[in-house]
Amino acid sequence: MPSPRRSAEGRALGIPAASSSSSSPNSPAHGGGGGGGGGGRFEFQSLLSSRAPCADPTCARLRASESPVHRRGSVPLAWPGPAPAPPGLAPEEARMNLNPSFLGIALRSLLAIDLWLSKKLGVCAGEHSSWGSVRPLMKLLEISGHGIPWLLGTLYCLSRSDSWAGREVLMNLLFALLLDLLLVALIKGLVRRRRPAHNQMDMFVTLSVDKYSFPSGHATRAALVSRFILNHLVLAIPLRVLAVLWAFILGLSRVMLGRHNVTDVAFGFLLGYMQYSIVDYCWLSPHNAPVLFALWSQQ
Numbered sequence: 565m566p567s568p569r570r571s572a573e574g575r576a577l578g579i580p581a582a583s584s585s586s587s588s589p590n591s592p593a594h595g596g597g598g599g600g601g602g603g604g605r606f607e608f609q610s611l612l613s614s615r616a617p618c619a620d621p622t623c624a625r626l627r628a629s630e631s632p633v634h635r636r637g638s639v640p641l642a643w644p645g646p647a648p649a650p651p652g653l654a655p656e657e658a659r660m661n662l663n664p665s666f667l668g669i670a671l672r673s674l675l676a677i678d679l680w681l682s683k684k685l686g687v688c689a690g691e692h693s694s695w696g697s698v699r700p701l702m703k704l705l706e707i708s709g710h711g712i713p714w715l716l717g718t719l720y721c722l723s724r725s726d727s728w729a730g731r732e733v734l735m736n737l738l739f740a741l742l743l744d745l746l747l748v749a750l751i752k753g754l755v756r757r758r759r760p761a762h763n764q765m766d767m768f769v770t771l772s773v774d775k776y777s778f779p780s781g782h783a784t785r786a787a788l789v790s791r792f793i794l795n796h797l798v799l800a801i802p803l804r805v806l807a808v809l810w811a812f813i814l815g816l817s818r819v820m821l822g823r824h825n826v827t828d829v830a831f832g833f834l835l836g837y838m839q840y841s842i843v844d845y846c847w848l849s850p851h852n853a854p855v856l857f858a859l860w861s862q863q
């Protein structure tokens with residue numbers, strides 16, 4: 565039985581796990597629900613498969629028997645000689661496996677670096693990790709970027725707001741937060757990348773899609789909210805710097821807690837930044853959404 569670390573990193577590096585279970589149709593190597601490296605959406609094939617096939621039949625046989633994939637009796641990743649393509653695979657598909665694209669290799673390398681770096685940075689992933697004593701502080705930071713306090717806080721401020729300008733800003737913040745929840749849930753459900761193996765699933769109130777990690781919902785919210793604040797609140801410079809720092813540290817804390825890989829957070833920041841542009845483009849006002857504002861003013 566391979567350790568979670570070995571199988572997650574091994575998959576990203578193209579090293580098939582030793583366990584015979586990985587040859588089952590649902591295993592990550594077959595694109596089933598896998599761990600860290602893409603939840604089975606990306607196939608991590610052996611980089612050996614990119615080598616030129618041997619023409620010599622002895623060499624071909626040796627190569628084939630050397631391959632752990634072949635040994636397990638599943639579909640070989642490379643066809644070393646003029647042997648026919650395995651049943652169920654068209655010759656064109658076989659050729660595609662022999663010539664992985666530059667993009668495929670780059671993506672696999674990026675994922676391998678991502679897993680390695682995320683594991684290295686996950687210093688607060690458990691109480692006994694090297695920075696385990698900082699974990700409670702990181703979890704406090706986690707709550708500061710959670711959807712519930714932001715939604716409840718915005719609704720509360722809306723109910724207390726007595727100016728039209730304030731109401732307009734808060735109404736758009738509410739719209740931004742809801743849009744963010746929707747988009748993140750949609751992408752998480754589509755990509756279905758599992759959280760890192762070293763994560764402890766002890767998060768405050770989660771939705772069912774939050775078992776997946778791509779993209780980080782905290783990172784999208786941090787980027788969205790801080791951009792929103794910078795654009796719509798008149799703040800002194802130190803507070804503006806604080807808003808940006810909060811977003812950055814919140815993103816970093818997701819990796820340190822072991823909740824996410826670096827790419828989940830990086831993409832989360834990008835998505836949150838772009839979500840603000842959508843909100844700004846669709847900005848709700850009493851002119852373009854009179855019904856919404858009339859409804860609210862009757863509350």
Ligand SMILES: CC(C)=CCC/C(C)=C/COP(=O)(O)O
Pocket residue numbers: 710711712745767768769770771774776777779780781782783818823
């Ligand atoms: C229940 C509500 C309203 C929001 C869920 C917020 C949440 C738990 C997001 C997950 O964030 P990460 O993807 O960064 O772990």
